[in-house]
Amino acid sequence: MSKYKILMTGGGTGGHVIPNLALIPRLQQEDFDIFYIGSINGIERKLIEETGIKYHPISSGKLRRYFDIKNFTDPFKVVKGLSQAFFIIKKEKPDVVFSKGGFVAVPVVIAASMLKIPVVAHESDITPGLANKLSQPYVSKLCVTFPESIKYVKDNKGVVTGTPIREELFKGNAEKALKFLNFTGKKPVILIMGGSLGSKVINESIRNNLDLLTSRYDIVHLCGKGNLDDSLNGKQGYRQFEYINEELKDIMALSSMIITRGGSNSLFEILALKKPNIIIPLSRAASRGDQILNAASFEKSGYSIVIQEEELNSNILLNKINLLEEKKATYINNMRESKLQGAIDKIVNIIKESIKDKR
Incomplete structure (x- = not known):
């Protein structure tokens, strides 16, 4: 009993x-x-x-x-x-x-x-x-x-x-992810997570800059249900999925950087894994504003870079990715010192x- x-x-x-x-x-x-x-x-x-x-x-x-x-x-x-x-x-x-x-x-x-x-x-x-x-x-x-x-x-x-x-999140295997994604492992990987329904503005920003991004990174794009772009199938250094479940822990282990929405579960998983990240929270027009507050807290604590959805464009996205690349050691160290674990x-x-x- x-x-x-x-x-x-x-x-x-x-x-x-x-x-x-x-x-x-x-x-x-x-x-x-x-x-x-x-x-x-x-x-x-x-x-x-x-x-x-x-x-x-x-x-x-x-x-x-x-x-x-x-x-x-x-x-x-x-x-x-x-x-x-x-x-x-x-x-x-x-x-x-x-x-x-x-x-x-x-x-x-x-x-x-x-x-x-x-x-x-x-x-x-x-x-x-x-x-x-x-x-x-x-x-x-x-x-x-x-x-x-x-x-x-x-x-x-x-x-x-x-x-x-979830404890299983810490059991990700980067080698398994490389094989699953068919990447060479020669370039760092950026994981983009736009939520289960996806985000039109994030999807467009990534796809509009794919040539430049894939020249430096391999891209894993979780674009949401019904948002696959068949014209991009087979593009070198780019893999798109509506949603990933079983393989996500492996892909997160492989990723050098994550671009995400501002839902707290995703943010705290990223914090636990100490992954440099950019948050693009859901706008107030489409929510009660909780993601904006979540993102602001992570930015204030030095865990994340934030781009407001209304401000997102190609230049800002690429500039923030460059900034995160330059300062990733600082962000990782801040996450290591977090008491929110x-x-x-x-x-x-x-x-x-x-x-x-x-x-």
């Missing part, structure tokens, strides 16, 4: 489940029996069920800051989800709940609080998302990724932990302390 029992929740996007996947192996080592509550059709269901962990789907309504006709029906889904979560938790009797946020987590957190189960939550971005804002009154601790986040957490509940990083140990300790406090 396991020493502890933990309920994990979070979903809606990969960012709300991947940190949970990073925590699971350590929790299992610490003798936790784990079960998960997530949405019926969300990305988290497939990812969690693949691990063999018991998964309970519940009804969930999306939390929106904008007008949508579904705003009139989704509250009923949330109420139904709250009822379902309540009875699942009552039956499973966890010692603690860990929430990664997302709309499915809110009814779970509230139900756990009603049943006097301690809740530890985690926020990836500098400013809490809507789900974690709604959950805050019901949690005992809210782990945050950035030091700047503490001021947004009330009642002394905030703890700076960083974000959990070791999140898994910190979070597991907070989870265990929450159980002790309850007992």
Whole structure:
């Protein structure tokens, strides 16, 4: 029989489940029996069920800051989800709940609080998302990724932990990546990651400068679903993919430099691997601005060079790549000295302390 029992929740996007996947192996080592509550059709269901962990789907309504006709029906889904979560938790009797946020987590957190189960939550971005804002009154601790986040957490509940990083990421093999990509290894490699949906502005900037870039670097371009350019297939020193999963750790191990969006999971993976990087955050026109704040924090800490999406053009891109090449030793050293690492140990300790406090 396991020493502890933990309920994990979070979903809606990969960012709300991947940190949970990073925590699971350590929790299992610490003798936790784990079960998960997530949405019926969300990305988290497939990812969690693949691990063999018991998964309970519940009804969930999306939390929106904008007008949508579904705003009139989704509250009923949330109420139904709250009822379902309540009875699942009552039956499973966890010692603690860990929430990664997302709309499915809110009814779970509230139900756990009603049943006097301690809740530890985690926020990836500098400013809490809507789900974690709604959950805050019901949690005992809210782990945050950035030091700047503490001021947004009330009642002394905030703890700076960083974000959990998957252990497999540190097992990348550069030689395997060279073989997979069919590169010679004679030139440094730049990895471009524009997010799962890709970025038109980043894709165009890279492709408009391909001849110049491939004269000095080999380029791996993750361009997003539906964004492959067939005319570039076979171009020497350039490989494009809609998305990479299994081989990503090897490609990251091979890369000398990474150009990325400003999602916190990607940024903290790059920080953990100490890869010189350029961040091109999603603009405020297309987001709530969290990526801009994430990027500003990394720039201030000396981990990254930032280009705002609205300012991106061929000259700026090439100038910043040259600058990063010149100063890469400084950026690597700054990342080595970062205190925003070791999140898994910190979070597991907070989870265990929450159980002790309850007992």
